[in-house]
Amino acid sequence: MEKALSLAYRFLSFRPRTIVETEKYLKKKSEQYSLTLEEIQATIELLKDQDYLNDLAFIKSFVFSRNALKPKSKRVLEIELKRLGVAQTDIDVFFSTNTSDETQLAQQALQKKMKSLSHITDERKRFIKAISFLQRRGFTFDIAKEAYNKLR
Numbered sequence: 769m770e771k772a773l774s775l776a777y778r779f780l781s782f783r784p785r786t787i788v789e790t791e792k793y794l795k796k797k798s799e800q801y802s803l804t805l806e807e808i809q810a811t812i813e814l815l816k817d818q819d820y821l822n823d824l825a826f827i828k829s830f831v832f833s834r835n836a837l838k839p840k841s842k843r844v845l846e847i848e849l850k851r852l853g854v855a856q857t858d859i860d861v862f863f864s865t866n867t868s869d870e871t872q873l874a875q876q877a878l879q880k881k882m883k884s885l886s887h888i889t890d891e892r893k894r895f896i897k898a899i900s901f902l903q904r905r906g907f908t909f910d911i912a913k914e915a916y917n918k919l920r
Contacts, residue, residue, distance in 0.1 A: 772811040774805050780815070784826050787812060792872040823854050827862045844906030874907045874915035877906025882919055 772794055779785065779793050794808045815821040830852075831845055840848075842863060849859050881901050888894040895916060902912035 769807045769810055771801050772797075772807045773814065774809050775801065776820075778813055782818055784829050785821070786823055786853045787821050788818070790815065790821060793865060803888070806876060813862075823858045824862060827854060829865070830850075831862070835868065835876075835880050839877040839905065841873070841906030841908075842868070843872055870907060870911050871914050871918075874902050874905075874911050876919055877907075878902060878912075878915050878919055879906055 776790055776794060777796055785793075791808065791812055792801060794811060795805075797803065798805075798808065812821065815918065818898060819825075827849060834840060834845060834848075846859055846863070850856065863899045878898055878901070881898065885894050885897055888897065898916050899909065902915060903909065907915070
């Protein structure tokens with residue numbers, strides 16, 4: 769278990785991880801380091817007890833950093849969190865207690881993009897590019913249009 773714990777600490781030192789991510793990592797390393805499933809499970813439980821693994825804290829950290837650096841819609845964030853192995857119940861609990869203004873997030877994302885769109889003289893083309901950009905980030909057309917009109 770000592771080797772599993774050492775591997776897990778190193779894996780967690782780079783950025784916060786979900787329980788599933790850590791478990792997959794340890795299972796991948798199990799052949800190389802002869803780790804048993806019992807050792808992996810014991811390591812996961814110890815890391816939970818030490819609060820190194822906490823999916824709710826991970827969700828909070830992930831969503832706030834994502835919104836600060838690269839704002840995306842709630843729907844896209846949910847998909848990314850599921851891909852990382854977070855349980856749907858944890859995602860629902862987080863988003864029910866932490867609501868965010870999607871229009872504000874769309875404006876924040878578009879504000880950075882508008883600098884690169886300013887050279888486009890045709891208003892219609894600029895509108896299409898701005899809306900497409902926001903839709904790729906998961907925002908609905910209505911929210912994207914509202915954000916565009918507020919920044920125009």
